[in-house]
Amino acid sequence: MRILYINGFVPRENVPMGGIFVTKRIQALQKKGIQVFPYIYGVEYSKTVQKYLSIIRHIPPQSKPVCYQLDIEYQLRMSKMGFVSMAAASFLPCFYEHRITKMLERDSKGGKRADIIHLHWVWPVGIGVQKFCQKREIPYVITCHGSEINITMAEPRIQKAMVQVLENAAAVEFVSEALLKRAKELGYSGKNAAVIYNGIDGEIFGKILPTDTEKRAVVSFVGNLLPVKGADRLPKIFHRIYEKCPGAEFRVIGDGSLRSELEQKMQGLPVVFTGQISQERLAEEYAKSALLIVPSRNEGYPCAIKEAQSCGVIPVGCNVGGILEAMDGYGTAVSGTEKEIAEKLADIAVEYLEGKRQIDRRKMAEHAVKNTWEHMQELSVELYHKILKD
Secondary structure, three states: OEEEEEEOOOOEOOEOOOOHHHHHHHHHHHHOOOEEEEEEEEEEEOHHHHHHHHHHOOOOOOOOEOOEEOOEEOEEEEEEEOHHHHHHHHHOOOOOHHHHHHHHHHHOOOOOOOOEEEEEOOOOHHHHHHHHHHHHOOOEEEEEOOHHHHOHHHOHHHHHHHHHHHHOOOEEEEOOHHHHHHHHHOOOOOOOEEEOOOOEOOOOOOOOOOOHHHOOOEEEEEOOOOHHHOHHHHHHHHHHHHHHOOOOEEEEEEOOOOHHHHHHHOOOOOEEEEEOOOHHHHHHHHHHOOEEEEOOOOOOOOHHHHHHHHOOOEEEEEOOOOHHHHHOOOOEEEOOOHHHHHHHHHHHHHHHHOOOOOOOHHHHHHHHOOOEHHHHHHHHHHHHHHHHOO
């Protein structure tokens, strides 16, 4: 079985762990004897466009994409984006169709003809994949992770085209039931859908099962420092926790456009900003932590929750997307207005730190550590065999 595997998340020099959940899937598939050809398809903005975006939209300049992530080498395919291309893409939903189709034509030659093309991130690469696969009569699979459904597909201008890409796939994997439900609300039928959760690296996380006495009052956030991840809510959450629990310490693990603002607003707190770190270091941070705060506004299925749980870290988050599914009975999710959310998350965190709420950390870890990438990718392999009827 030969899979042309497309990572649309584009890990970059300043975010080397970007899209690592795609790379983890590739590693798991290779362990199962699947022949995978890893590719990265993405957009490369011109220097002029990058300057414009940084001034007008406060989007930081792109760093160079990386070809290697962990032990996987990607073939890099970047589509140039100048002002003319940006204007065309704004008005033509299928602007990238021709470009992506030509790239796929080239990549399918040289003995690399695929049995299946598997794409992570629907838009805009999906329209090119759809056209190419229809022309060559090759089945394609799409995995939807979150924002491409929760945010991109909600745009009326491209919604119809995105629905068509999903409907014409041999199968569409969703990382949570909640994400599948949202896609159906936006017009997708769900006839070719499958729910396959994200996994964890069992060789890194959950190696030492915890006891309650091993945990200090350390509260962590793991993720991109962006509004969609609720990172702007952290100062209020952490200040409120510290007021009620002066012995608390904080870790902010990740990077993003809000970092400078967050560092300024958290002055005076015992907080450490680690930036992007390796998974091995992340496991070490979880080993020190008691709680994981997940204040997201949108989510597909956050890998951080299962990783944290496997290390005995209790998640406290917002009841959006697949967060509650990821918690799976171990943790607390809250709902409320924008004004209420930060206070609710902080107050529940304090209850856990003070022992007023309790969860058996060892039992939680034993449950979470079963959710490895290898286990989850067994479901994808079953899907491939079903599609190919072998």
